[in-house]
Amino acid sequence: MAAARPRLLYVTDLAYPARGRRYGDEDVFLTSRLREEADLALCHPRDAAALLDAFDAVVVRNSGPVLAHQEAYEAFRDRAVRHGTPVYNPLHGRADMAGKQYLLDLFAEGHPVIPTVDSAADLHLLPEADAYVVKPKLGADSLGLAIVPADRLPDLADGRTLVQPRIDFAHEISFYYVDHDFQYALYAPDPERRWELTPYQPTVSELEFAQGFIDWNTLDHGIQRVDACRAPDGGLLLVELEDLNPYLSLDALDEPVRDAFVDALKRSLRHFLATTG
The missing domain is CATH 3.30.470.20 (ATP-grasp fold, B domain)
Known part of the structure; x- marks a missing residue:
């Protein structure tokens, strides 16, 4: 008797508008390939919490910025953790999945990142620049981003924003x-x-x-x-x-490279399901 195929809930916003990118097309392609070895259903991020119990695992893909559905995302995370539902990518990511604090941490630790601070007391750590980029810590897709001169920084670096030099x-x-x-x-x-x-x-x-x-x-x-x-x-x-839902730009790849990526994704999901199921 054939082994039961895994049931995957694939979270995506097929209608998300992105300049120069077609999120929906990418996920239509990926799900067409993943169906070769899993039973799969697509849902909008706002529906994920209500549906996840019927599936063996959840795959979060082009679901758009969490800011657009913050309460729904938090409800999804809480329910997945409470019920022990495997989520791919796993929910313990330390980068964008957890906000922008990692940029501050990496800069403070001396890693090669764009210099980043969030308080007026740390502005002296930034190199001199013609202008500076200020953006919300919880921002995404350039939402709330502004380019300002240095004399405005003391009022804007309030712990809720990131400040970086504008780099040419x-x-x-x-x-x-x-x-x-x-x-x-x-x-x-x-x-x-x-x-x-x-x-x-x-x-x-x-x-x-x-x-x-x-x-x-x-x-x-x-x-x-x-x-x-x-x-x-x-x-x-x-x-x-x-590390949450990176757009992959698969349409920019040659077919052999695209196929190799899909094969790697399938292997990863198989191993993930075997170790978390």
Whole structure:
């Protein structure tokens, strides 16, 4: 008798509007491939808490910024933890999944991140710049982001915002991982068109840079994206470590690379279900 197929609840907002990106198309593709080995249903993030009990595990993918459904997300997390429902990515991520505090912590520990502080008392730790970026600690997708001169910072650095120097970077590079394994990299040659990505072949030192943040995040399973910028001195600085629902830009990949990513995801989910079920 054939073994029962796992039942997966796949959380996504197929209608989420994103400039230059089609979240829905990516999840339609991924679910079409995951159905090859699991019984699967899609739901909006607002419905996840009410539905998760009927499934063996929950996969959170392109569900949009949590700010848009904060209460529903917290209810989902609480119910999943209370009922012991496995969630992929696991809910103990230390990066964006837990807010932006990690940028402050990594900077304070001397890691190669964009200098970041959140209080007027720490403004002296930032390098001098023509302008500064101020954004809410709980922000996402540039919501609430402002670019201001230095003389406005003392009033804005109130513990609820992040303050960073505005860096004239050459381009951004994103490194994509399944579990702790590198899959591919993409970059945006034009900083003003960050959504237009093309494949990038990272160097050994660049992979070591990205791997360091993956190792720091202690997630045994899951999809993560390391976003970095090329600083004026040629080095890389971390912009974001996305461990909740990173968009994957699969449409920018050649078919063999895309297929290899899907195969890696399937292996990861199989192992995740075997160790958490």
